[in-house]
Amino acid sequence: MIDLSATCPIPISDYPHITLAHGGGGRLTQMLIEQMFVPAFANAALETLHDGAILDVSGARLAFSTDSFVVHPIFFPGGDIGSLAVHGTVNDLAMCGARPLALSSALILEEGLPMSDLWRIVQSMQNAARAVGVPIVTGDTKVVDRGKGDGVFINTAGIGIIPAHARVAPTRAQVGDVILINGAIAEHGIAIMSVREGLEFETQLRSDSAPLHDIVARVLDVAGEHVHVLRDPTRGGVASVLNEIAAQARVGIRLNEAQIPLADAVRGACEILGFDPLYVANEGKFIAIVAREVAEQVLATLRAHPLGRDAAIIGEVVAEHPGKVYLRSRIGGLRVVDMLSGEQLPRIC
Amino acid sequence: MKYIDEYRNEADAQKVLAVIRRTVTRPWTIMEICGGQTHNLIKFGIDRLLPEQITLVHGPGCPVCVTPLELIDKAMAIARRPDVIFTSFGDMLRVPGSRDDLLSVKARGGDVRMVYSPLDAVKLAQKHPDKQVVFFAVGFETTAPGNAMAVWQAKQLGLQNFSILCSHVLVPPAMEAILSSPMNRVQGFLAAGHVCTVMGYWEYEPIAAKYRVPIVVTGFEPLDLLQGILMTVQQLEGGRAQVENQYTRAVRREGNVAAQKLIAQVFEVTDRKWRGIGEIPRSGYRLRDEFAAFDAEKRFDIGALSVQESPLCIAGEILQGLKKPPACVAFGKACTPEHPLGAPMVSPEGACAAYFQYHSETVGQ
Numbered sequence: 001m002i003d004l005s006a007t008c009p010i011p012i013s014d015y016p017h018i019t020l021a022h023g024g025g026g027r028l029t030q031m032l033i034e035q036m037f038v039p040a041f042a043n044a045a046l047e048t049l050h051d052g053a054i055l056d057v058s059g060a061r062l063a064f065s066t067d068s069f070v071v072h073p074i075f076f077p078g079g080d081i082g083s084l085a086v087h088g089t090v091n092d093l094a095m096c097g098a099r100p101l102a103l104s105s106a107l108i109l110e111e112g113l114p115m116s117d118l119w120r121i122v123q124s125m126q127n128a129a130r131a132v133g134v135p136i137v138t139g140d141t142k143v144v145d146r147g148k149g150d151g152v153f154i155n156t157a158g159i160g161i162i163p164a165h166a167r168v169a170p171t172r173a174q175v176g177d178v179i180l181i182n183g184a185i186a187e188h189g190i191a192i193m194s195v196r197e198g199l200e201f202e203t204q205l206r207s208d209s210a211p212l213h214d215i216v217a218r219v220l221d222v223a224g225e226h227v228h229v230l231r232d233p234t235r236g237g238v239a240s241v242l243n244e245i246a247a248q249a250r251v252g253i254r255l256n257e258a259q260i261p262l263a264d265a266v267r268g269a270c271e272i273l274g275f276d277p278l279y280v281a282n283e284g285k286f287i288a289i290v291a292r293e294v295a296e297q298v299l300a301t302l303r304a305h306p307l308g309r310d311a312a313i314i315g316e317v318v319a320e321h322p323g324k325v326y327l328r329s330r331i332g333g334l335r336v337v338d339m340l341s342g343e344q345l346p347r348i349c
Numbered sequence: 350m351k352y353i354d355e356y357r358n359e360a361d362a363q364k365v366l367a368v369i370r371r372t373v374t375r376p377w378t379i380m381e382i383c384g385g386q387t388h389n390l391i392k393f394g395i396d397r398l399l400p401e402q403i404t405l406v407h408g409p410g411c412p413v414c415v416t417p418l419e420l421i422d423k424a425m426a427i428a429r430r431p432d433v434i435f436t437s438f439g440d441m442l443r444v445p446g447s448r449d450d451l452l453s454v455k456a457r458g459g460d461v462r463m464v465y466s467p468l469d470a471v472k473l474a475q476k477h478p479d480k481q482v483v484f485f486a487v488g489f490e491t492t493a494p495g496n497a498m499a500v501w502q503a504k505q506l507g508l509q510n511f512s513i514l515c516s517h518v519l520v521p522p523a524m525e526a527i528l529s530s531p532m533n534r535v536q537g538f539l540a541a542g543h544v545c546t547v548m549g550y551w552e553y554e555p556i557a558a559k560y561r562v563p564i565v566v567t568g569f570e571p572l573d574l575l576q577g578i579l580m581t582v583q584q585l586e587g588g589r590a591q592v593e594n595q596y597t598r599a600v601r602r603e604g605n606v607a608a609q610k611l612i613a614q615v616f617e618v619t620d621r622k623w624r625g626i627g628e629i630p631r632s633g634y635r636l637r638d639e640f641a642a643f644d645a646e647k648r649f650d651i652g653a654l655s656v657q658e659s660p661l662c663i664a665g666e667i668l669q670g671l672k673k674p675p676a677c678v679a680f681g682k683a684c685t686p687e688h689p690l691g692a693p694m695v696s697p698e699g700a701c702a703a704y705f706q707y708h709s710e711t712v713g714q
Binding site: 017018019020021027093197200258264267270271273280329330331332333334335338 | 350357363391571572624708
């Protein structure tokens, strides 16, 4: 029966319209998910709020995930919307501990998109899927009127199979765990920002877009169920995903700013724009929260992989301040790293 | 990274902190003028590393925070017009007016664009001759040369479709307003390094002498801030009241003379209303009559707007250093970065936003 009394759970008086911040990965995105989508679609697989759903299918554990790509510009240093759409969903599956099996691809094209651009994107998807070793097995194409889309939007979905030794979930973060990352942060967001806004820096900034299934599989091979949480810090960056994990697992997280890998060029760009790199998007990075006894082994495994050469231990899970992330600054001061509210906006001076 | 790492060195920071601890013998209240300084003091945890006797209060140097509500409402009225491309620095877009903000205007179809330089707005005007391009020219002396240059260039180019909505403010009159208030508790100032890069620091010398208050021109990196605090405390403890320059790598006494000339060519000093504080005589810039054609308030007849500030917001007291954000009943409850009641909660440089973001244990106290 339809519930006729159902009213919109997001107070319309506060947000009568969707703003860009609702898609920013921060507090407003979280509000949409928690107050509107999860209650509306309520089910156990959704409620884990992981990067993908984990489904038990006659004894096998399948991971199922979907992601839409609206990046502008569609071609950028280090990738394009096509490779990003493949990597994004492959990475969401990898964050469930899964080996990707198959992808779908749905294209929403704007009238007037040059055919040569579409062909470049399709070739890029093909190359990315081939490199990962995962087929694109089904798809869909729609065209919208000129002015109703931004050239091309892509949705990909994927399924993967989770090996028996993988048991990752955000709620498994435990006091004493060690937090690692496979390399330097904020590269994707700053690369996109620099081309989108026509900012010129001495060094060209490249997106870190890359498939993480292989490096994750190696970590799971050496550390198995001691790998407690995997998460790729895309929109909203490292700060947002760690806040989500701290809230879901009801633990405190302590970061050490000096240990967080950050390339000089990206750091310089962030300084100029007034951005905190902790909130800037990544597309080829993941956070691993592992039991302390395997931390060094996981670090060595990460560093032995081409996508993990700059891997580092960046923090730990603590009993204090549950639900909150703290950072020890470079000069030894302590501060809260909160969820991003809205979008990061460059400051006046 | 050069020019950053040496100013964020933990061992050096600890050394300066040790000297500060040895120097302080009694309580002192020091105001940092600039919102960028407030942000870094809290972001790097400096406020919690200082000895208890030192109280830092946060000054009015957040351009977003002090821009009057009427002007933000005017900006939105202009931005809603279909013939207008409204351009602004990023952090102005989220500042609440009486009802909503520029981002909401954008969400409802207004052509609102973020730019990184007012000169980008001039380029937009050249590119879109069929549109009126308006730049929201707010800020202290720091952004004045860039804004003056944009207007000057637009005039050289003969652009008929470029104008600025101007709300420039000046630091020294605001300092005098704070110092001459009977409720003043500020005993020393960290002057804003970037403002002084443009204006120099000669204009602070009469203020230091008149009010017997030490003023130290200070940079923005953690070690700059610590050294600036140390120099201020040394003056206070020694009974001195002088203008000193900590930020010697960027600031000269006379400032950037070429920039000052350009400012003087395009702008003239005027009385200006500050959000939360009120009108301060001779505390801002307006366009000179020769450049009146580039004044958006004259180009677009918006008429009189009636504006309504939230009765809960104590931004005025925050911006004058009379209260700290957690002392506000709305802080973290009715007023959050998602639902700011006042500008200091919006701008990343606003004191309330800095406390909310980095001191979240104070929220709800």
